[in-house]
Amino acid sequence: xxxxxxxxxxxxxxxxxxxxxxxxxxxxxxxxxxxxxxxxxxxxxxxxxxxxxxxxxxxxxxxxxxxxxxxxxxxxxxxxxxxxxxxxxxxxxxxxxxxxxxxxxxxxxxxxxxxxxxxxxxxxxxxxx
Numbered sequence: 001x002x003x004x005x006x007x008x009x010x011x012x013x014x015x016x017x018x019x020x021x022x023x024x025x026x027x028x029x030x031x032x033x034x035x036x037x038x039x040x041x042x043x044x045x046x047x048x049x050x051x052x053x054x055x056x057x058x059x060x061x062x063x064x065x066x067x068x069x070x071x072x073x074x075x076x077x078x079x080x081x082x083x084x085x086x087x088x089x090x091x092x093x094x095x096x097x098x099x100x101x102x103x104x105x106x107x108x109x110x111x112x113x114x115x116x117x118x119x120x121x122x123x124x125x126x127x128x129x
Contacts, residue, residue, distance in 0.1 A: 011116055016114065039101055042087070055077055
């Protein structure tokens with residue numbers, strides 16, 4: 001069974017070079033293991049999802065420009081997450097602030113082609129049906 005994702009969960013982007021952590025504000029007023037529980041709407045760049053070190057996606061304009069300037073040699077640039085859509089699929093059977101809870105099998109898509117996955121949900125004992 002999937003696990004509930006909470007504040008401090010570890011994330012990894014397929015084009016990022018370093019892991020990041022999820023920031024969940026306590027506005028939903030739901031705690032899991034004494035940490036704020038996340039829902040699918042916790043996807044805002046630089047508020048909920050922090051940078052993943054350097055970005056390697058050629059769809060990212062800064063990476064494309066740096067790679068072009070380096071005569072075609074892939075040149076990673078600092079990551080600025082561009083997540084415009086919520087996490088999918090979430091857990092529709094459990095609602096947090098009237099939105100599906102975020103479970104550890106959900107993914108979030110970056111506009112630059114990266115797939116953000118949850119590597120450590122932050123909660124170990126709370127499972128979602």
